[in-house]
Amino acid sequence: MAGLIIVALFLVVALVAPRLAPYNPTLTDLAQRLKPPSPLHLFGTDGVGEDVLSRVIYGARIDMTSALLVVAVAGGFGTAVGMVAGWFGGWWDEVLMRITDVFLAFPGLILAMAISAVLKPDLNNVLLAISVTWWPIYARLGRGQALSLRGLEFVEAARSEGASTTKIVLRHLLPNALAPLLVQATLDMGAVILTAAGLSFIGFGAQPPTPEWGVMVSDGQTYLMTQWWVATFPALAILMLVIGFNLVGDALRDLLDPRLRR
Numbered sequence: 001m002a003g004l005i006i007v008a009l010f011l012v013v014a015l016v017a018p019r020l021a022p023y024n025p026t027l028t029d030l031a032q033r034l035k036p037p038s039p040l041h042l043f044g045t046d047g048v049g050e051d052v053l054s055r056v057i058y059g060a061r062i063d064m065t066s067a068l069l070v071v072a073v074a075g076g077f078g079t080a081v082g083m084v085a086g087w088f089g090g091w092w093d094e095v096l097m098r099i100t101d102v103f104l105a106f107p108g109l110i111l112a113m114a115i116s117a118v119l120k121p122d123l124n125n126v127l128l129a130i131s132v133t134w135w136p137i138y139a140r141l142g143r144g145q146a147l148s149l150r151g152l153e154f155v156e157a158a159r160s161e162g163a164s165t166t167k168i169v170l171r172h173l174l175p176n177a178l179a180p181l182l183v184q185a186t187l188d189m190g191a192v193i194l195t196a197a198g199l200s201f202i203g204f205g206a207q208p209p210t211p212e213w214g215v216m217v218s219d220g221q222t223y224l225m226t227q228w229w230v231a232t233f234p235a236l237a238i239l240m241l242v243i244g245f246n247l248v249g250d251a252l253r254d255l256l257d258p259r260l261r262r
Helices: 001-016 052-088 090-104 108-119 123-149 153-160 164-203 213-223 231-257
Strands: none
Touching: 001 052, 001 123, 001 231, 052 090, 052 123, 052 164, 052 213, 052 231, 090 123, 108 123, 108 164, 153 164, 164 213, 164 231, 213 231
């Protein structure tokens, strides 16, 4: 419940960001630069006078949308690859899994950095780069689920009735494989947010003045010892949202696994 409340709060903040933010997140005011938290600027201002609270609020929209896009693209593509490999077997399985192994052989963060550098560092390219490195996880998971389900009685019954491969996969395999995939996707939301923020922090992701949490932490590191609020509040936002998604993922795993319920 704690994780669900945290995620729900961030989701509401992201949805109503334009109404909730007191200032334009990219509005600069050098006369107000590096002001400490006050009634006028609750989270203070950064090095160019932008309101930190407004940027954190808009950052929730950017980071949550980014994580959803990556998990949807990587999860959808990877699951499809895994289901095809597990259902058909044979050379389909060999070819698709060897391609998957090639991607798994590279450290995910390094591969994402390389792709981002080649494509030009910006938010869209870094999301594409993370998706490219993330889909093998779902391919492996989807293949394992397909292998464990394809020989069960309800699948054999559908096959004996003349159901097409597409119908069997979509109506029988995928719904029964959804539980572990959903748990993995929920846990990956936090990991994707951390990865995207990390890449933005080192300059491979979103670029200033985009109100993205990783960019804000990177900008604030210069002032960390004196103007602590510039980096602290976006870092706390990352921390809380990642904890929230991890708690929700753990709860879903416990809820959907009958052995853990017992």
